[in-house]
Amino acid sequence: EAKLQKCGYHLFSAGILDTFKRKLELENELRRAIDRQELHIHYQPQICASSCRIEGIEALLRWTHPTLGKVSPGEFIPIAEETGIIMDIGKWVLKEVCAQLSLWQAAKLDVPTIAVNLSARQFMANDLVASVQDIVNGTPCDPRQIVIEITESSSMGDIESVLPVLYQFKSLGFQIAIDDFGKGYSALGYMKKFPIDILKIDKSFIQEITSDAKSAVITKAIIDMAHGMKLKVIAEGVETPEQLETLRTMNCDVIQGYIIDPPLPSDKLESRYLTGECL
């Protein structure tokens, strides 16, 4: 027995074992999170760089577990993707967003577009478009009010299989945004082939535009190129007044980041942005 234990210690360092246990625990808990109503959505404003009006809202998933507390999407989304739980969660997110959008419309508020993140894994389901359409059709929402954010990544599979799905979404009226642009490796190929409306520059560039000349040059080039293709450009992760000012001089269209507001509960987003006043 002593020998086995020793062997065990050789195979797994305590750190790896803890990580493994945590993952298993999160996976088990995540399976029940929807039914137990532990998930909710926060809404982050996207502001027009020149007029300071609200241009859009990004829906971001939050998970508060009764004993584990707040678990960040950076930790649980990858687990949801690996295990396929993201399929159910993705549907729940869209339903929730449509329900919120319907409430705001019923209250006669002037609501901008709402962006929803879709995982590459969700594109592997061949009923993705049908299930999205089903959910939206069951509500008073118009697909034109919804932006689908996708991250260009290797797990996206080959362009050839994703392309028809994107065209179906487009023909139903949804807008398409490419998320984390610049982070991947085949960004330009996607830009040429995908029917996109919005390009979101990855925050790793934005956070260095005032300190690193190369990041500034790349950001400016991305903005000019996107405008040449009639795309709207959103800068994410804008945190400082200097970054904001630099992005304004670069003609960036839309600003998203802590400098404006973090993702907010729906009631806060509503009182701060949908009831009339400007910043």
Ligand code: C2E
């Ligand atoms: P993302 O789609 O790139 O979302 C932007 C992330 O940047 C969010 O992190 C947001 O809270 C954070 N952020 C916003 N402003 C700032 C800023 O000024 N500075 C910094 N440092 N960060 C800022 P969050 O909410 O933790 O989400 C992390 C990722 O999890 C998202 O990255 C997205 O990939 C994924 N995710 C979140 N919600 C969903 C969802 O409903 N479905 C799917 N499939 N993925 C989601």
Ligand code: CA
């Ligand atoms: Ca996003």
Ligand code: CA
């Ligand atoms: Ca992003």
Ligand code: CA
């Ligand atoms: Ca992302």
